[in-house]
Amino acid sequence: MKRLTDFFKKLITFCTNHFSIFRVNVVRVYRRLFKDQHQLTSKTYTDRYPLLFGEASKALMGAERKLKLLSFGCSTGEECFSLRKYFPHARIVGADINSLNLAIAKRKNTDPGISFIFSIPENLLKDAPYDAIFCLSVLCRWEDTKDLQNCEAIYPFSKFSKTAKDLAAMVRKGGLLVVYNSNFRFEDTTAFTDFEIVDAPLSDSGFVHKFDARNIRLLTEHTNCIYRKIA
Ligand SMILES: C[S@@+](CC[C@H](N)C(=O)[O-])C[C@H]1O[C@@H](n2cnc3c(N)ncnc32)[C@H](O)[C@@H]1O
Structure with missing residues (x-):
């Protein structure tokens, strides 16, 4: 079956x-x-978020140990291969829930410092804690939520906040959680209390429309996307 x-x-x-x-x-x-999946499409490409990757690498500069990064929702691997340029010595783990994407990523990979895993808690936890978790264009349902005033039926806040909380728990103290193109703000989750916003000169947190914790569409601007774990 x-x-x-x-x-x-x-x-x-x-x-x-x-x-x-x-x-x-x-x-x-x-x-x-x-139904257990967040974003349904697999669109990705090389160096998709250069400013974000650059700011994240700046924010982790000076770390003494070899960094461990997680690309949550890595699709066919381009995000991991791109991260290598910004983090030349890091161990990079790509996780995805779509096994076809993972097979493509594994086939393309020639870097021994990059590995790909199926996105289930047991696998994700094996390499935790991470110095940075990138969660880019994953915690959303785009374009399904695009014209909605309330997104509860398509992608409820509870689904976002559960995964955000699980990911936040896997970030090392002093490490980063990077959330871009999500339907919700990380600041609205209870997990945010352990984090502070990294003041990066980025102008947005993605084109995906934001909703509040009651699933109501927000019209205000939101620009934060890099968060540092402080507790
Ligand atoms: C639009 S792609 C984003 C790829 C890449 N992060 C980027 O921004 O270029 C969304 C990816 O998230 C994956 N995804 C959705 N739900 C997931 C989950 N629960 N765990 C891991 N990956 C998931 C999808 O399979 C898809 O490959």
Whole structure:
């Protein structure tokens, strides 16, 4: 049964990624099948967030030990390969819930300091704590939430805050949690009490629309995306 489900997941992912005519028709089925997933699409590319990567590397400058980074929602690996340029000596772990993406990432990888894991708590915890966790274009449902005034039915705050809390617990004290293009603000979660905002000259926290903890669309600007663990 599991093999059959995996096969259908892979088939749907492939069709959704490659044939635009399939996209609209499979979204509803896809949503049900992937209820434990955050962002459903796998769009990624090389050096997608140069300012963010640069600011994160500045914020970790001076750390004495070899850094350990997690790219949560690494898709086909480009984020991990790009991070290498900014963190030449770090150990980089890429995690994704889509096994087809992971297979592609593993096939492309030639860097012994980069590894890829399936995103389940046991695997993520094996390498914790991390000096930085990058969670970029993952904690959202884009474009499904784009025109909504209330996103509860599609992507509730509780789903975001549970994962944000789990990830926050895996950040080393003094380390970073980087959240970009999310549907919610990390500041609205209870986990934020252990963090402070890193004052980085970035102008936004992504194009994905933000909602408050009651799932109501926010019209105010939000620019924070790098958070340092202080407790
Ligand atoms: C739009 S891609 C973002 C890729 C990359 N972070 C970037 O910004 O270029 C979103 C990725 O998040 C992954 N994802 C969704 N839910 C996840 C989860 N619970 N654990 C790990 N990855 C997840 C998806 O499979 C997909 O590959």
